[in-house]
Each structure stands twice: as C-alpha cells, then as structure tokens.
Amino acid sequence: MISKYGLFTYLIIACIAILIIVLAFLFQNNFLKNLFIVIGALIFAFTTYFFRDPERIPPKQKNCVVAPADGKIISIKTKRENKFLNCIAQQVSIFMSPFDVHVNRIPINGVIDYFNYVPGEYLVAFYDKADERNERTEIGIKNNLGKVLFTQVAGTIARRIVCNLKLGDSVKIGERFGMIKFGSRSDVIVDSTWKLMVKVGDKVKAGETILFEKIQNE
Template structure:
C-alpha cells in the first residue's frame, strides 16, 4: 500500500458542522503560542482533539426492516421498559427503551435506527445533568423524533449531557429516512434513547459498545439471517 493510500485510509472526514470549532481552536493555538511558545503545542493538541470529536466516518448499514440499528456510537447504558416522553405522542405505556451514552471521545453523528417517515419532531429545554444518569432522559434538554417504521412508530430522542450545549437535528417532519442515514449531532457528550414498538427484541447488553449505523441493537425476528448492506 502506498503512503497516499495509508493516509487516505487513516484520515477520517470531519463533518462540516465541526469546521468552525476546529478553526476556533486553531486560532486559539496561535494566540497561545504568541503568549508563550510551549502553549502553542497544547493548543495544537486541543485542535487535533476537536477535529477528532467531529469526525464522520462512513458506516456499512444492514438493510433489513426487521433490524433496529444503533443511532449512536458509545456505551449501552439502559435496556428495559420506560414510558416515552409525552411530547412524542407515543402514549403513556412503557416501551422497550435502549439508551446509548456518548462520551467526549465518541463519534457524535446520529443516524436513523430504522427506515421510515419522520412524523414528529419535538424539542424540550431542560437541565444538563450527566447523560449517563437514568434521570437525564426526563430532566435534560432533548430533541425527539418519531419515525413511522414498517413495524410501527419508533421514538428517537437526542439528550444533551453535562457538557453538551447544542443539539442539532437536520431532519424535518415528512422526511423519508433510510436506516443508517445521518439525521443529527450533539456536541460534547450526550446520549440517544430509543423507544421501540412491541415485538422488538433487544440484541445488546448493558455496557456493550455500539457503533452508529452498524450495530444491530434490536430485532423483530426470532432467527435473524444475514442482511444486505450499504455504505454511507
């Protein structure tokens, strides 16, 4: 493999939402270096971390309507019944909830867990508690989507974290999403909660690491076969 191929395979694209932050960190590095030379290298390290935080690697997503794909990179922090947020209009009955916690080193691009039409988007202001806490689902700032999937409505909730101060959602009501398609981003630590229809069987365990757009986190079939996939 050539040096050019090695660099191309090692470098991960930075999402466009991250470039203003990378530029700001780089400017800060120059300013720090002007004040004191050793601080320049600290600034360079922080700039590199900022670019790393906003990375947007391609993912290979299984194409099967019976599968639910992880919407986020990170650790599975909750698996079990919970009532969805009222603003989603999914009723008061508990649904299977699967939560993915993203720390500051995770990829923070969020991807659609299922194929379907976005029928509801609801934002709610709130606190900025540690997103790894269970009560963050009800008390933190959040943005929720309802995707009308082939198996029924799926609630997808972006939850702000302790240092997260901006939830971005690029999808709009009426959009048709494919599984694995990018729909949003949360800056600097957060979580995503999924509220699944009846019949979805979790395929992940607490503490497991999930990869957005690739990891199967739930299945509607008792015996899953290998599904085709696409890269995005």
C-alpha cells in the same frame, strides 16, 4: 473527514489552537514556548478527533433498528411511553463520551411522524432521569414495521444539539441527521414486538450496530 455539523466550531477552535502555537514563539523562555506549543497542538488534535465523521455501512436487513449514536449502552429498561408509541415500551440508552464519534444517524427507514424539542436541564447524561429532565429533541419514525422513537439528549458539557430533521421527511437507515457536541446520550424506544439485541455495557456504532430486530409483523 470533519463533520459538516461541527465545521464552524471546528474552524474556530482550530484557529485558536494555531494562534496559541504562533504566540508561543514570542516567548524567550523555552519552557513556556514548548508548553504553549504542546497546549496548542493538543487542542488542535482533540478538536480534529472530536469532529471526525467516519463512513458507516448500515446492515442490509430491513427488520432492524440500529444505534443512532456511538457510545456505550448504560441502561435498558421498560417504561410507559405516551408521546408517540402510546404503550409499554423498551428503552435503550447510549452514553457518548467526549472520545466517541458524535455524528448521529437515522436508526431505521421511514418517515418522520413526530418531532418535539424539549427545553430542560443539563444533568450529567448518565443520570437515570436525564432522559426526562434534560434538554432534548424527540424524533419518531413510522414505517410498515411500526414506530420507533429516539432522542438527542444534552448533558452537563454538551449544550449544543444539532438536528436537521422535520416532520414529513423520508429518511433512510444510517443517514446522518445531526450531532450532539461534546458528549451526551441518545435513547431509543420501541414497543414489545421488537427483540432486544444488545446488553448493558456493550459498545455500539451509529448506523451499524443493531439494537432491535422485529420478531413479528403487525
């Protein structure tokens, strides 16, 4: 099915694609006619593919953090996080190409305890400093296991972040909460009491792939 977060954009682009195909039949030249039909069909097919929203089944275990986005793990690092966790933390960065599903999902059960929109630049999403310099939303969830911070980061092409969360919302692992249109990244940041379950280069699926497991209760 088509994601509700991109339905309006999808309908506009789909209408443009159909219009291109219809106009193609006005050409007397068969080469131009076929060319415009192919262009229109490709635009329609890619748009439908991009805004797809497949069902996902989150893990049943409760002591884990799952990926909030589809894509590839491009970075794993340790950093000081001072906005929500206030500690030395582990960060996993996920890059979403234009061919990945772009619907974002909640990484863990809990309550939205931190929410911050940061205006910024539009550097390529896989640039190391994109998580600090690009436009983004920063979202913190708190539960009995601790705190998890995750982001939606805009990129060079992706300049539209959709997020329907607000402070105080109760959320469940795997729930849809928004999307980033046309490719970007998402970062997940946790403290040292979580065990890393992925490595750089791994492909992950939003709402399903486990990034971290809790190794001790606080």
